[in-house]
Amino acid sequence: MKSPSLLASFRFAWEGVIxxxxxxxxxxxxxxISLAVVVAGVLLGLSAEQWAILAAVIGLVFQAELINTAIExxxxxxxxxxxxxxxxxxxxxxxxxxxxxVVAVVVGALIFLPELVALVGHAPTP
Numbered sequence: 170m171k172s173p174s175l176l177a178s179f180r181f182a183w184e185g186v187i188x189x190x191x192x193x194x195x196x197x198x199x200x201x202i203s204l205a206v207v208v209a210g211v212l213l214g215l216s217a218e219q220w221a222i223l224a225a226v227i228g229l230v231f232q233a234e235l236i237n238t239a240i241e242x243x244x245x246x247x248x249x250x251x252x253x254x255x256x257x258x259x260x261x262x263x264x265x266x267x268x269x270x271v272v273a274v275v276v277g278a279l280i281f282l283p284e285l286v287a288l289v290g291h292a293p294t295p
Contacts, residue, residue, distance in 0.1 A: 189238050195266070196234050203227050206277060213284045223280060226273040233269040237262040 172178040189196040206223060215223070240262040248255040 185235060185239075189235055193234065193238055196231075196238070199230055199234055199270075203231075209281065213281070213288065215280070215284070219280050222276060226269075226276045229269045230266070230273050233266040237266045 172181065190200065206227065210220065210223060241259055244255045244258045
């Protein structure tokens with residue numbers, strides 16, 4: 170089915186984000202962590218390059234979570250009974266989220282740890 174307009178396509182996509190936020194606990198967790206990362210980045214005065222990298226990995230995690238949600242929904246519709254291949258589909262989709270989240274944590278550590286070390290190094294000593 171083709172979307173009636175570009176605006177409708179954006180609205181449908183936004184409905185997917187809202188659905189994920191309302192129904193997926195992990196999506197809400199990713200939102201909270203992303204918000205904390207943005208606040209920390211603002212407080213630390215990250216560079217444009219650091220922001221670009223963080224935006225990319227945050228987007229990667231959200232993309233993986235949304236695809237995972239879609240695969241779970243399709244799998245539940247196609248295979249309402251427990252089936253080994255349905256489990257494989259769901260487990261692999263969840264693994265994709267896990268991999269992207271681990272990459273995001275590593276990237277976050279590479280960006281934030283030097284900034285935090287530099288901040289502590291400039292702190293006045295008692």
